[in-house]
Amino acid sequence: MKPRLATLALAMLLASTRLTGAAGQYETIDYYVQQMIVQGDANDAAGVETFREQLENLGRPEAGDPVKARPFQQQGLEQLTRDSPKEALAAFRQAFIADPANPEIAGQLGQTYLRLRRFKEAERLSVYALSLAPTQSATWLVLGEVYGQTGDPLRAGGALANAYRFAKDPPQLAEQLRQLAAANSPEALRTGAQKALQLGPSAANLKPPLPPTAAPATDPDPSPQAGIPAPAGTPAAEKTAGTSSVLGALRRRLETLANPAEVPAPAAESSLAQAPSTDDPGQRIYRRSIPLTCLIVTFRNGKTDNLGSGLLVSADGLVITNNHVIDKADNLAVRCGERESAASVRKRSKEPDLALLATSLKRGESFVLNETYNQGLIGRDVFVIGNPYGLEGTFSTGVISGLREIDGVRYIQISAPISPGNSGGPVILRDGTVIGIAAMGLKMGQNLNFAIASAEVIASGLFDPARMMSRPLGRDQ
Amino acid sequence: MNARRFLLAPLLAAWLVASPATAQTSEQNRFYIQQMIEQAAANDSHGVTSTQRVLEQSPKPTPIDPTRARAALQRGQAALERSELEAALSAFQQAGQTDPSNTEAFNYLGLVYRKLDRLAEAESALQQALALEPTRAVAWFQLAQVYGLQRDARRALGALANTYRFAQNPMRAEEILRNIAENEAADTLRNAALATLRLYRLPAEAVLVPPLPANPGIAPLNIPPGPVRSRANRPSP
Numbered sequence: 001m002k003p004r005l006a007t008l009a010l011a012m013l014l015a016s017t018r019l020t021g022a023a024g025q026y027e028t029i030d031y032y033v034q035q036m037i038v039q040g041d042a043n044d045a046a047g048v049e050t051f052r053e054q055l056e057n058l059g060r061p062e063a064g065d066p067v068k069a070r071p072f073q074q075q076g077l078e079q080l081t082r083d084s085p086k087e088a089l090a091a092f093r094q095a096f097i098a099d100p101a102n103p104e105i106a107g108q109l110g111q112t113y114l115r116l117r118r119f120k121e122a123e124r125l126s127v128y129a130l131s132l133a134p135t136q137s138a139t140w141l142v143l144g145e146v147y148g149q150t151g152d153p154l155r156a157g158g159a160l161a162n163a164y165r166f167a168k169d170p171p172q173l174a175e176q177l178r179q180l181a182a183a184n185s186p187e188a189l190r191t192g193a194q195k196a197l198q199l200g201p202s203a204a205n206l207k208p209p210l211p212p213t214a215a216p217a218t219d220p221d222p223s224p225q226a227g228i229p230a231p232a233g234t235p236a237a238e239k240t241a242g243t244s245s246v247l248g249a250l251r252r253r254l255e256t257l258a259n260p261a262e263v264p265a266p267a268a269e270s271s272l273a274q275a276p277s278t279d280d281p282g283q284r285i286y287r288r289s290i291p292l293t294c295l296i297v298t299f300r301n302g303k304t305d306n307l308g309s310g311l312l313v314s315a316d317g318l319v320i321t322n323n324h325v326i327d328k329a330d331n332l333a334v335r336c337g338e339r340e341s342a343a344s345v346r347k348r349s350k351e352p353d354l355a356l357l358a359t360s361l362k363r364g365e366s367f368v369l370n371e372t373y374n375q376g377l378i379g380r381d382v383f384v385i386g387n388p389y390g391l392e393g394t395f396s397t398g399v400i401s402g403l404r405e406i407d408g409v410r411y412i413q414i415s416a417p418i419s420p421g422n423s424g425g426p427v428i429l430r431d432g433t434v435i436g437i438a439a440m441g442l443k444m445g446q447n448l449n450f451a452i453a454s455a456e457v458i459a460s461g462l463f464d465p466a467r468m469m470s471r472p473l474g475r476d477q
Numbered sequence: 478m479n480a481r482r483f484l485l486a487p488l489l490a491a492w493l494v495a496s497p498a499t500a501q502t503s504e505q506n507r508f509y510i511q512q513m514i515e516q517a518a519a520n521d522s523h524g525v526t527s528t529q530r531v532l533e534q535s536p537k538p539t540p541i542d543p544t545r546a547r548a549a550l551q552r553g554q555a556a557l558e559r560s561e562l563e564a565a566l567s568a569f570q571q572a573g574q575t576d577p578s579n580t581e582a583f584n585y586l587g588l589v590y591r592k593l594d595r596l597a598e599a600e601s602a603l604q605q606a607l608a609l610e611p612t613r614a615v616a617w618f619q620l621a622q623v624y625g626l627q628r629d630a631r632r633a634l635g636a637l638a639n640t641y642r643f644a645q646n647p648m649r650a651e652e653i654l655r656n657i658a659e660n661e662a663a664d665t666l667r668n669a670a671l672a673t674l675r676l677y678r679l680p681a682e683a684v685l686v687p688p689l690p691a692n693p694g695i696a697p698l699n700i701p702p703g704p705v706r707s708r709a710n711r712p713s714p
Contacts, residue, residue, distance in 0.1 A: 025647050025648075026648065061649075062646065093656055096649070097652055097656070109652075118680070120680035124651070124679075125648075302668065303664040304664050304687050307689070333685040333686040335685075340685040341685065387689075390689035390690055391689075
């Protein structure tokens with residue numbers, strides 16, 4: 001007993017020494033949280049309590065605006081239910097900025113970062129949330145997972161032991177720990193969870209009663225995943241598994257990234273599948289084409305320089321655009337549907353005005369270029385998708401007005417409106433094939449616009465047309 | 478009567494001494510604020526602290542009519558809420574004139590000037606606010622936005638670095654910086670936020686595809702389109 005008291009006294013002395021230095025606020029709270037982890041790992045209930053009290057004695061941040069924060073928090077929870085962590089992040093961020101003194105919001109933001117595998121941010125937000133509510137079991141669980149995911153079994157074990165210690169429903173927490181200790185978790189997480197399980201019963205027994213007024217905030221939800229629903233579409237068993245369901249979803253997504261052929265449905269198409277079926281050809285084409293149409297952003301001297309459109313033309317991420325879009329760029333970035341990638345120029349030509357970009361956006365399908373170029377095209381409906389003036393995913397329609405040859409390059413004249421930013425985007429026929437690449441317009445006059453004929457793209461030898469991968473444009477695709 | 482004369486004499490003397498020095502002090506203060514910006518951008522913590530202390534010890538203007546200033550400030554805030562920028566500007570100007578020691582007045586003045594795209598005046602007003610209170614994070618943040626609009630990357634970085642340094646809740650400021658670094662459409666401010674996070678070794682993710690302006694020149698057809706506004710939600714730290 002005496003050596004333990006001596007250790008604690010030394011730790012307290014060190015803590016006070018540290019506090020008198022230039023340590024920032026975060027470093028101070030992190031110090032106490034790390035001490036709680038060390039004590040938790042050592043199954044030292046008194047030590048955990050000592051540092052918990054230290055944490056609770058720190059100054060509280062100024063209260064925010066809970067009324068302003070609430071709708072954002074609600075929105076974040078809904079986005080998590082829809083398995084949209086990026087959107088959830090945006091919402092929880094706004095909630096946190098509005099009310100940074102709410103430990104639940106801080107914890108939810110930390111957990112969202114964990115879902116996005118942004119472990120450093122997840123750690124910082126969780127540590128901060130624990131400074132507001134050191135007994136919030138859900139946040140300890142997130143922190144334990146962060147350490148487990150980043151290969152630190154000791155800290156994972158300590159944090160998970162604290163999750164167990166402060167759990168309102170120890171049997172449920174034990175079940176979650178067992179799932180984390182399962183074979184498909186990273187080794188450090190498995191080890192940490194096993195350690196916490198071993199410590200569990202004694203830790204739970206040693207749990208001292210919480211002073212009714214000293215605790216600044218208590219875990220309002222007995223579930224360790226307080227307020228955070230499991231992603232939609234996961235099996236019911238995983239829904240009850242809380243964090244492991246998150247990990248399961250993450251794992252599945254990683255597996256599908258590694259093997260695109262098994263991708264069940266990308267985000268843009270998932271929403272498509274839920275949409276009511278329609279006979280409208282424009283809607284069918286839009287839904288099918290939008291994930292394959294790209295926004296291209298160019299950078300020059302470290303700043304955004306230009307933007308345009310492009311289209312995916314191969315399963316391995318080749319994107320066609322106009323050469324004038326990327327002409328003076330130092331660097332390129334591309335977003336097709338929900339996915340983003342840096343890009344490099346594979347080939348380019350001034351006449352015809354085309355460029356082929358290599359990206360990491362591997363998909364199971366791409367647009368198919370339609371080589372037809374004859375008078376029979378005139379009068380056929382066309383659909384154009386692009387990013388005019390940065391209005392991403394703008395869809396417009398028109399007809400093929402004529403066929404023109406300008407400086408030896410074959411163009412398709414269209415009446416569909418296009419503007420700066422449409423350059424490089426697809427001009428699509430009703431069957432979903434691409435008949436041209438939007439390139440230019442006549443400034444005088446109305447709707448006198450021109451697309452480089454796909455026949456010209458293929459003839460230019462820019463890329464091997466055999467690389468195009470498509471599926472038929474079905475009724476509800 | 479004699480006692481009254483006795484009181485008035487030092488006041489008059491103080492006014493006579495202080496008046497010619499005002500312009501000079503104001504220039505000095507601006508110099509020190511620019512120093513703080515440069516030192517922050519260079520991560521020179523000691524330099525920032527030293528200059529901050531110099532500023533804090535510099536003579537402060539005397540309030541002329543604080544009651545009138547407070548009333549003007551309230552009028553300005555009400556006008557600002559109604560988006561009546563010209564009325565707000567006039568009220569905040571009056572608040573600043575009647576109480577030149579009122580940091581809030583100059584901070585609001587900077588905000589309104591920025592909203593009116595009068596960036597040089599916004600910078601000047603915010604520098605006045607910071608001369609009065611060099612640790613006011615909100616004023617640093619406003620100044621960073623002004624430099625962002627002026628595409629002055631270095632100063633935007635320095636001002637954001639001071640925003641973080643003096644923020645009451647650094648974790649909140651950190652999250653605001655991450656929000657700007659990931660969602661701001663204007664390059665200068667977005668890059669400055671990212672650089673600030675890196676300066677303080679805080680986790681940050683550079684965006685591959687920068688966000689597009691939410692309103693790329695869209696305006697009613699009878700009004701010429703104004704400057705592109707960024708879409709990042711930027712609450713004060």
